[in-house]
Amino acid sequence: MxxxxxxxxxxxxxxxxxxxxxxxxxxxxxxxxxxxxxPEYDTWVEDLTKDDLLSIYEDMVVVRRFDNEATALQRxxxxxxxxPSLGQEAAQIGSARTxxxxxxxxxxxxxxxxAYERGVRLEDMTKVWxxxxxxxxxxxxxxxxxxxxxxxxxxxxxxGYAMGIKRDKADxxxxxxxxxxxxxxxxxxxxxxxxxxxxxxxxxxxxxxxWAISEPVGxxxxxxxxxxxxxxxxxxxRVDGNDVLAVMAAMxxxxxxxxxxxxxxxxxxxxxxxxxxxxxxxxxRYEDLGEHQEWAAKDPIKRFxxxxxxxxxxxxxxxxxxxLAEDDAAKRFRAACIALIDPEPLTVFDNVYAEPNxxxxxxxxxxxxxxxxxxxxxx
Amino acid sequence: MSQLTLSKAIGAGLRRxxxxxxxxxxxxxxxxxxxxxxxxxxxxxxxxxxxxVVDTPxxxxxxxxTAIGLAFRGYRPVCEIQFDGFIYxxxxxxxAQVAKLHARTNGAVKMPLTIRVPFGGAIGSVEHHSxxxxxxxxxxxxxxxxxxxxxxxxxxMIRQAIASEDPVMYFEPKRRYWAKGEVDLEHVPLALxxxxxxxxxxxxxxxxxxxxxxxxxxxxxAAADEDVSVEVIDLRSLSPIDFDTIEDSVxxxxxxxxxxxxxxxxxxxxxxxxxITDRCFYSLEAPPQRVTGFNTPYPPAKLxxxxxxxxxxxxxxxxRTVGRENSLTGFVxx
Numbered sequence: 097m098x099x100x101x102x103x104x105x106x107x108x109x110x111x112x113x114x115x116x117x118x119x120x121x122x123x124x125x126x127x128x129x130x131x132x133x134x135p136e137y138d139t140w141v142e143d144l145t146k147d148d149l150l151s152i153y154e155d156m157v158v159v160r161r162f163d164n165e166a167t168a169l170q171r172x173x174x175x176x177x178x179x180p181s182l183g184q185e186a187a188q189i190g191s192a193r194t195x196x197x198x199x200x201x202x203x204x205x206x207x208x209x210x211a212y213e214r215g216v217r218l219e220d221m222t223k224v225w226x227x228x229x230x231x232x233x234x235x236x237x238x239x240x241x242x243x244x245x246x247x248x249x250x251x252x253x254x255x256g257y258a259m260g261i262k263r264d265k266a267d268x269x270x271x272x273x274x275x276x277x278x279x280x281x282x283x284x285x286x287x288x289x290x291x292x293x294x295x296x297x298x299x300x301x302x303x304x305x306x307w308a309i310s311e312p313v314g315x316x317x318x319x320x321x322x323x324x325x326x327x328x329x330x331x332x333x334r335v336d337g338n339d340v341l342a343v344m345a346a347m348x349x350x351x352x353x354x355x356x357x358x359x360x361x362x363x364x365x366x367x368x369x370x371x372x373x374x375x376x377x378x379x380x381r382y383e384d385l386g387e388h389q390e391w392a393a394k395d396p397i398k399r400f401x402x403x404x405x406x407x408x409x410x411x412x413x414x415x416x417x418x419x420l421a422e423d424d425a426a427k428r429f430r431a432a433c434i435a436l437i438d439p440e441p442l443t444v445f446d447n448v449y450a451e452p453n454x455x456x457x458x459x460x461x462x463x464x465x466x467x468x469x470x471x472x473x474x475x
Numbered sequence: 476m477s478q479l480t481l482s483k484a485i486g487a488g489l490r491r492x493x494x495x496x497x498x499x500x501x502x503x504x505x506x507x508x509x510x511x512x513x514x515x516x517x518x519x520x521x522x523x524x525x526x527x528v529v530d531t532p533x534x535x536x537x538x539x540x541t542a543i544g545l546a547f548r549g550y551r552p553v554c555e556i557q558f559d560g561f562i563y564x565x566x567x568x569x570x571a572q573v574a575k576l577h578a579r580t581n582g583a584v585k586m587p588l589t590i591r592v593p594f595g596g597a598i599g600s601v602e603h604h605s606x607x608x609x610x611x612x613x614x615x616x617x618x619x620x621x622x623x624x625x626x627x628x629x630x631x632m633i634r635q636a637i638a639s640e641d642p643v644m645y646f647e648p649k650r651r652y653w654a655k656g657e658v659d660l661e662h663v664p665l666a667l668x669x670x671x672x673x674x675x676x677x678x679x680x681x682x683x684x685x686x687x688x689x690x691x692x693x694x695x696x697a698a699a700d701e702d703v704s705v706e707v708i709d710l711r712s713l714s715p716i717d718f719d720t721i722e723d724s725v726x727x728x729x730x731x732x733x734x735x736x737x738x739x740x741x742x743x744x745x746x747x748x749x750x751i752t753d754r755c756f757y758s759l760e761a762p763p764q765r766v767t768g769f770n771t772p773y774p775p776a777k778l779x780x781x782x783x784x785x786x787x788x789x790x791x792x793x794x795r796t797v798g799r800e801n802s803l804t805g806f807v808x809x
Contacts, residue, residue: 455715
């Protein structure tokens with residue numbers, strides 16, 4: 097028993113590497129940028145104004161530029177590592193744009209587009225990867241936990257947060273972002289069990305980017321990932337993750353259900369990781385070039401651009417202003433990232449505990465003594 | 476003052492915490508209607524409702540992982556892990572998430588969780604029901620680890636654990652659940668991270684925690700009959716450890732025996748012995764001795780009396796420190 101939402105969509109999109117799926121993901125924009133009608137989903141995006149559309153476009157462009165800049169900074173030795181979000185802009189920005197400030201997001205480490213929509217500063221996203229801090233932001237100021245690196249762990253945190261929302265009788269929603277690889281983890285399955293049993297307002301947003309480092313999604317599942325959730329009594333939607341409008345529509349369906357007491361929804365956003373897993377990865381060892389090119393033709397930004405152009409929205413003035421916005425963001429980001437200062441040695445002891453801890457304090461005092469001793473010796 | 480068993484004392488502490496703070500909630504398997512397999516939470520679901528005393532799905536990672544989310548939302552969850560040996564599915568959520576979230580968020584997110592774990596053996600049970608996994612957690616930065624040995628501490632320390640802004644692993648000496656003692660429900664308790672000198676003595680310092688404190692006190696009594704004065708330290712907090720109290724005692728006695736049910740290798744006894752050697756080297760009259768479980772899986776019930784340290788094994792180690800004849804006299808190790 098799927099929701100019945102995705103089954104009725106009439107337009108298929110080719111997804112050559114998404115397992116054994118026979119179900120076409122929900123789509124409102126074809127890979128060529130042609131807007132197709134969907135009686136079920138059109139209503140969920142019909143409120144979007146021209147300004148909204150252009151703003152979505154600009155965000156996708158800026159985030160892609162930022163992501164590319166971060167990759168470049170890693171190559172220049174300014175970041176230790178970077179996990180590119182290249183190709184997943186529609187899935188991330190489309191979903192996160194539908195959220196309210198009082199919603200709360202728990203993500204993995206590749207969700208730069210989500211962080212951007214939540215209001216995280218670009219340089220703050222790179223603090224961890226530059227190695228200057230344990231995390232880049234205060235979760236409570238942006239409604240987004242700092243990324244979980246252990247795969248799938250955050251889905252339980254989102255579910256627990258949603259248990260709290262329900263107890264508070266609030267209409268906020270918790271969202272868990274994770275990838276296709278994470279769906280093999282026990283934590284993700286336990287999260288769905290808790291979410292279903294307690295009927296809490298959580299959305300499981302799975303970006304199926306086809307890869308878990310070098311393992312294709314077929315290693316994680318032989319059926320569409322979205323098919324799993326109904327077994328937990330969680331309705332699911334399989335959506336074209338490179339179609340920003342379809343992603344927004346699916347997300348709004350899920351949000352409406354969560355806010356009105358209907359419980360959890362599972363969304364599988366079918367997309368593609370166009371970059372390496374991280375800057376340390378080498379996809380040429382496992383990725384088929386033909387497949388890569390097929391997905392390049394379904395690029396989320398390109399198709400949205402074609403669509404906007406068809407609407408006559410991409411005037412020279414608009415193009416120029418978007419270009420200015422991305423250039424400016426890139427310039428400011430690069431400067432701010434490089435200016436991030438190394439932390440003082442003794443800060444390693446900070447925030448391990450919230451309350452005084454005699455054991456750690458002694459270790460800190462001893463290390464401080466060592467530091468001043470060494471400093472004195474050097475002089 | 477009330478006369479309570481240790482399990483009832485924990486229950487009383489939980490009831491008090493639930494009554495005092497609406498954000499406190501209990502989560503675990505069978506803790507609601509059944510009151511827990513050891514009845515520690517008996518009656519609390521009826522008193523505070525199923526939203527605050529939550530029977531969870533049978534998933535330890537799920538219990539701790541969702542508790543983390545609740546803590547993000549401002550709640551103070553108290554998780555029950557049904558038995559020591561069942562905690563491993565939650566290991567990642569405890570050591571990689573609960574323990575690190577405060578540091579990971581630069582102090583923005585507090586994790587005031589309490590994780591209750593009945594632990595230890597000598598109850599005649601089967602595999603996975605008698606383990607002592609405390610060292611894993613004491614080794615993990617970001618966690619506090621405590622273990623009460625008597626009803627008064629059980630009551631005080633569960634309340635302090637719940638009130639703590641840090642995550643606290645609360646190890647319950649399950650074979651002492653039925654031990655009775657006077658509990659003052661209103662006194663000012665000793666700080667959670669302080670050890671307690673449970674019996675004063677002058678010849679040997681005997682350090683124990685949780686279920687073995689009672690055994691250690693019995694051993695001290697028996698040693699007194701043989702004219703050896705044993706000072707017993709009830710550690711109470713396993714992370715951090717109150718080394719000041721230990722140091723004062725060992726500087727006085729010059730001899731030390733450490734006992735725990737957990738395996739010896741890389742256990743708490745090793746950490747304590749190393750620190751004592753560092754801080755009390757010139758006071759020591761004998762090498763620190765350890766009396767512990769073996770580096771084996773917890774054995775079948777009919778063998779556990781040999782595995783779990785008892786009065787005789789502790790006294791044998793006491794004899795080693797005071798130079799009396801003992802089991803290793805003339806023993807050639809290699």
